[in-house]
Amino acid sequence: MSDLTGKFFWYELMTSDPEAAIRFYGDVAGWTAQPFGGERTDDPYHVVSGSAGPLGGIMRIPAEARDCGMTPWWGGYIGSADVDADARRLAEAGGSVKRAPEDIPGVGRFAVMGDPGGAVFMLLKGSSPDGMDAAPPMANGHVGWHELYSGDFDKDLAFYTSQFGWGRGQAMDMGEMGSYQLFSMSGATGFDEMSGGMMPRPKEMPEPAWLFYFAVPDIDAALEKVKAGGGTVLNGPVEVPGGAWIIQATDPQGAMFALVGMRPAAA
Structure with a gap:
């Protein structure tokens, strides 16, 4: 385990x-x-x-x-x-x-x-002595990325890395929006081992929060299912480093969530 x-x-x-x-x-x-x-x-x-x-x-x-x-x-x-x-x-x-x-x-x-x-x-x-195994990277339906919209970027970055042993990866300059700091919950620093990223809370976010990205096999098909099911797409699809695509959305009851997945290659 x-x-x-x-x-x-x-x-x-x-x-x-x-x-x-x-x-x-x-x-x-x-x-x-x-x-x-x-x-x-x-x-x-x-x-x-x-x-x-x-x-x-x-x-x-x-x-x-x-x-x-x-x-x-x-x-x-x-x-x-x-x-x-x-x-x-x-x-x-x-x-x-x-x-x-x-x-x-x-x-x-x-x-x-x-x-x-x-x-x-x-x-x-x-309470059980039996643990659970972490899902393989990008397993369908599982969380493939963790994103923090931080209320105090410097303090939060120091908090998670020092208290949980998370590793710091690359920091990406987003201009006026500040830095997007990649992190690994395993303590690793390589790009392929990253677990998520944190950034200063943008003005569109009402409060600091964690956002979880659920992996899907086809981002375009998932987007259509979000809309057909009564959800609201807030942003995307947007391509991210590594070739995946993301969307941020709210479900029909108003909870914010995100999806990450690929675009199937054209036949």
Whole structure:
């Protein structure tokens, strides 16, 4: 099993309409979904899987969170060997504890954190001794790229590299938009080993946030499925280094997500 400590490995959609979201992403990203643990409640947590196995979950926004103004949102979990110790350490390093560590019965222990710039992520240590393997690069339906729209670029870059051991890759000059800093969650520095990039939050983003890019085999076909399913394409397709293409979009309930994939060669 892969060592997922310090790496994003689970992705969770909190939404106003789980069933509609399952249908939408099932068509766009090719996911399958099943209730967690086989539970058949009126409102189960659904585990979603891509071509290489489970990758995340979809759940309804809890009433108390909805009442506090939470809107549909994708969040990511970073593996932790000790959630309580990591939460303290990250807070001392300039992060913040948004929700103190607590147990999820049958799942593990988690905490909700903020980085120095304000973007939210979660820590998780599973309760099972059986881990999970990381998906192969660009496996269909799985996260192929992680992007941080940073609220404090210099502090956030130092935070993730020092606290999680992420490697710094190339920094790309984007002119007035600042630098786009490539990073690797494995600590590597080679271009082909990069896991994502971070950049100063553009004015179009209402707040600092992580954005996750789900891999699809055909970016143009996926774009049409987004539109046909009631989603909104915000940007793209745009070609990126390496020959892949990306789009950023919102799903029908309003959660922002992104896709990465190739354009099939012309026959």
